Amino acid sequence: xxxxxxxxxxxxxxxxxxxxxxxxxxxxxxxxxxxxxxxxxxxxxxxxxxxxxxxxxxxxxxxxxxxxxxxxxxxxxxxxxxxxxxxxxxxxxxxxxxxxxxxxxxxxxxxxxxxxxxxxxxxxxxxxxxxxxxxxxxxxxxxxxxxxxxxxxxxxxxxxxxxxxxxxxxxxxxxxxxxxxxxxxxxxxxxxxxxxxxxxxxxxxxxxxxxxxxxxxxxxxxxxxxxxxxxxxxxxxxxxxxxxxxxxxxxxxxxxxxxxxxxxxxxxxxxxxxxxxxxxxxxxxxxxxxxxxxxxxxxxxxxxxxxxxxxxxxxxxxx
Numbered sequence: 679x680x681x682x683x684x685x686x687x688x689x690x691x692x693x694x695x696x697x698x699x700x701x702x703x704x705x706x707x708x709x710x711x712x713x714x715x716x717x718x719x720x721x722x723x724x725x726x727x728x729x730x731x732x733x734x735x736x737x738x739x740x741x742x743x744x745x746x747x748x749x750x751x752x753x754x755x756x757x758x759x760x761x762x763x764x765x766x767x768x769x770x771x772x773x774x775x776x777x778x779x780x781x782x783x784x785x786x787x788x789x790x791x792x793x794x795x796x797x798x799x800x801x802x803x804x805x806x807x808x809x810x811x812x813x814x815x816x817x818x819x820x821x822x823x824x825x826x827x828x829x830x831x832x833x834x835x836x837x838x839x840x841x842x843x844x845x846x847x848x849x850x851x852x853x854x855x856x857x858x859x860x861x862x863x864x865x866x867x868x869x870x871x872x873x874x875x876x877x878x879x880x881x882x883x884x885x886x887x888x889x890x891x892x893x894x895x896x897x898x899x900x901x902x903x904x905x906x907x908x909x910x911x912x913x914x915x916x917x918x919x920x921x922x923x924x925x926x927x928x929x930x931x932x933x934x935x936x937x938x939x940x941x942x943x944x945x946x947x948x949x950x951x952x953x954x955x956x957x958x959x960x961x962x963x964x965x966x967x968x969x970x971x972x973x974x975x976x977x978x979x980x981x982x983x984x985x986x987x988x989x990x991x992x993x994x995x996x997x
Contacts, residue, residue: 725864732867732907735874739900741883746893754894762901763957770909771954771961775970777844778949780977783989840865841988848949848989854914865912870903877903905956913955916941933958950984 690983744908846853854862877896881889915926917937930937934957943961944952952961953970964970974985 716740725860726872728864728867729860732870732874735878739874739877742899743897746889752895755897758894758898762898763765763905764959765903765955766902766909766956767954767960769906769957771964772954778953779974779985780983781841783842783845794920803983807894814834845989851917851945854911855918857914862910863907866907868908873903907958912936949984949989
């Protein structure tokens with residue numbers, strides 16, 4: 679995507695050896711190429727399912743909230759919107775800090791896991807192998823060739839989890855601008871399924887009287903979910919400098935969502951501050967409090983683990 683920041687073309691010119699050793703970011707970085715290759719069809723399929731289910735639940739719950747709306751709810755609803763934005767901003771920082779600072783791509787579940795997709799089962803269920811691959815993969819022919827070259831046993835595919843994109847992002851900050859809507863928002867949609875399902879369950883089971891009493895709280899939860907769902911989309915916009923809709927630029931300029939210049943502070947190596955990426959409202963106060971550094975000192979003292987060790991390992995890959 680044109681207009682993304684931090685491109686490798688902005689690096690100073692180096693000779694061949696210096697470039698191979700010193701290049702810190704960009705799509706050609708050895709670590710970035712390896713991490714990008716870990717994005718699998720299994721992961722793509724999971725993201726598609728989560729996005730479709732998440733936005734279906736959002737639409738369902740929004741309809742019910744609109745049907746229950748009353749003018750007298752307005753003050754508490756407005757308070758819920760602000761509170762939802764603040765808490766979403768803090769949660770985005772907490773998750774961002776945790777994934778940036780601790781753990782490894784090799785960890786099970788949160789780092790990388792494996793899943794088997796039985797192709798014969800997909801055929802029997804009416805979804806052909808080629809059709810599925812065209813749905814879940816941005817490079818369908820490449821993956822089809824890979825799948826059909828496998829043994830007759832169910833294909834073993836990587837389902838790369840949450841930590842991989844964080845590692846990729848620091849060595850190739852523009853990668854997120856090349857991700858489509860599904861890849862950008864799939865993980866956030868997954869995390870929001872539980873509160874959305876719980877809200878939908880209440881609308882189906884609670885009486886109108888009970889829902890009337892719960893309405894301000896449910897509006898707060900819904901606003902929190904909306905901000906959390908779109909956090910990575912907002913993050914993507916903060917790396918994109920041309921081609922954004924005018925309304926997005928206005929929201930950034932008014933600091934309703936994460937501004938582009940504001941987020942640049944986080945991308946100064948070693949990426950140890952300004953982790954909140956929904957609105958960015960909490961970054962300055964948390965930095966003045968030394969909040970993240972204090973947490974890191976406590977965890978390092980208890981575990982002996984060094985902050986951002988895995989992040990630095992990937993950054994230093996040159997082959």
